[in-house]
Amino acid sequence: MAEVIWGLATSHVPSIGAAMDRGKTEDESWKDLFDGYAPARAWLAEHRPDVAVVIYNDHANGVDLDVVPTFAIGTSDHYDVADEGFGKRPVPDVVGHPELSLHLLESLVDDGFDMTVFQELDVDHGLTVPLSVWTPDPGEAWPCPVVPLLVNVIQYPQPTAARCYALGQALGRAIASFPQDLTVGVLGTGGMSHQLAGARAGFINPEFDAMFMEAVETDPQRLTQLSRQDYVREAGSEGIEMIMWLVMRGAMAAEVTKVHSHYFVPASNTAAAVALFDNRAPAPA
């Protein structure tokens, strides 16, 4: 059986990737963010999984805008890095894991989740920036193959937080039933509070973010009680993408151990955060 060994929640703001691609991580406006990544990166380098499942959303780069799936999964052996309008990011293309993808697809559909399948997919910053947060210098290849799992967070009606958490729980069961022995890292991406357009552009809500950060570790059920409108009001119209952290959290054990977390304002127009959780049972006292 496959086993989730860790969960990593991280923002996927394009400018975090751009700061890395352009060597600006020591600049005054970025240094604290990247310093905050260091402990997580060090731990992750010691705990490389066989496969990673990345929960993210496309931003009108890899998916045609006339098709909006609530939940989708890639089943390819290769995902090109998308050209988002200024050329491709200088990072490796993403290698897939079709066997795990197809197993997860079958399990999730049988479990009543109405997945859309992408047999081909270009992946945008929503997926590649989290990989960069994890692995700043991938060289020729990312640390392991990836299964992309997409959530509609940009067009009304987004799935409810409760449905996202339920998807995560089903994902956890599906991973556990994979016949091969594999270690799996799960990445939940997006957030934290932010709003890009409208009169509330620039909105950031550190109290909500702190509550969310604490609850996602210790009481994720509480976060499933919040409605779509609650998220938009409290976290901003784009901050609702934090519901993707709940998919990651649902795939983990009831009790997890926080390895490290860090909160930073602003990354571009957003509050950015990283939170890393060890999913292995704590050693008995």
Place this chain on the structure above:
Amino acid sequence: MAEVIWGLATSHVPSIGAAMDRGKTEDESWKDLFDGYAPARAWLAEHRPDVAVVIYNDHANGVDLDVVPTFAIGTSDHYDVADEGFGKRPVPDVVGHPELSLHLLESLVDDGFDMTVFQELDVDHGLTVPLSVWTPDPGEAWPCPVVPLLVNVIQYPQPTAARCYALGQALGRAIASFPQDLTVGVLGTGGMSHQLAGARAGFINPEFDAMFMEAVETDPQRLTQLSRQDYVREAGSEGIEMIMWLVMRGAMAAEVTKVHSHYFVPASNTAAAVALFDNRAPAPA
């Protein structure tokens, strides 16, 4: 509130449309099928709804093959008839009902169904042949606007029969909660038993079809107990599309009144059927 007034189950074999488009409905090989439609057509002509929801599958005509949604809904005000490889069928394009589409989408997502949205969509024989079965001579326009609801029945893993029936029940609730007073007809399409490729090509199973026809009226729950493999074995690899009848049935009342049904072999390589159910409560005795 909107109200489902009838449900129509019908095959959507392209050759049924072709026989009508080419004036062959009186030919020896087709006459019995079209004679069998007559009572249903006469009743339907007397019971025109304000909107129709058509549950169907695309056959690699309107949807790119690298994207396979389990359940999808169209939200457009207009759906072009697809060119399936031999020019468009000489039938009207389909007018949409975006208000009802968006209401159904919101209700279904809130109810835990992970719909994919098609903001644009060309519709193939899976949708237009059932409209022709209903209305042989539409003239300039079909009888009413349409909401297309798509189900993946052609690529493994298809949704389970139980999930399709549950979607139908959620669809019924969603229709009932629409704020305007509208009458709605629901069409479940596909079937009956058939297999197009492989050593079992030409497979037809009239006993299974008869059981299904009876149970879909009186005991649909029984049909939800059958697995994907049961359907493929008993109804053929393409006969599994009968699970779309269960979506229609789920949207109707527990007790329905059969107006008419007819079974015919062969329409192209399939067993074809029509079954029309009145959803209005029977007049008290």
Place this chain on the structure above:
Amino acid sequence: MNKMFMSLRTAEARERFTADEAGYCASFGLSPEQQQAVLDRDWQAMIDLGGSIFYVYKLAMMDGRSMQYLGGVFTGTSEEEFLAALRAGGRRG
């Protein structure tokens, strides 16, 4: 290969295909075996090499071939025999 069949939905693509079948196949990256199956109209081989029936049928339609003709090919009988079996109530088993 399915992508190539799918592309045949437009009249313009059908013309380009007819004008140069091998070149058209090559532009979609078909393997030599797949291309040979298409050029030979080896329907069983197209299915065996990953073609899905709904896509393969688009090529058959261009050739004026019916689904009954394909049924005959898949079951090793003639189109007439296959059709007769359907008219007699379909094949069982």
Place this chain on the structure above:
Amino acid sequence: MNKMFMSLRTAEARERFTADEAGYCASFGLSPEQQQAVLDRDWQAMIDLGGSIFYVYKLAMMDGRSMQYLGGVFTGTSEEEFLAALRAGGRRG
């Protein structure tokens, strides 16, 4: 309009757009108001006329405009003021 912004993902499309903005807009069926908003770089009007921020931002990127610049436009402040507000912890309310 979103479809037009979406098309700007390829370098070739960006070149065609730059060569003839009005013609490019027309080929995507933009309304006169939408086309004017694009030509005038009236970002608020683009949003008001149905543009989604992720699509509109593709045009802004082509112009070398940042999301902070757009934030200033939407909130009626300068890019510097908007950025200062973010640096001070973001806007509340």
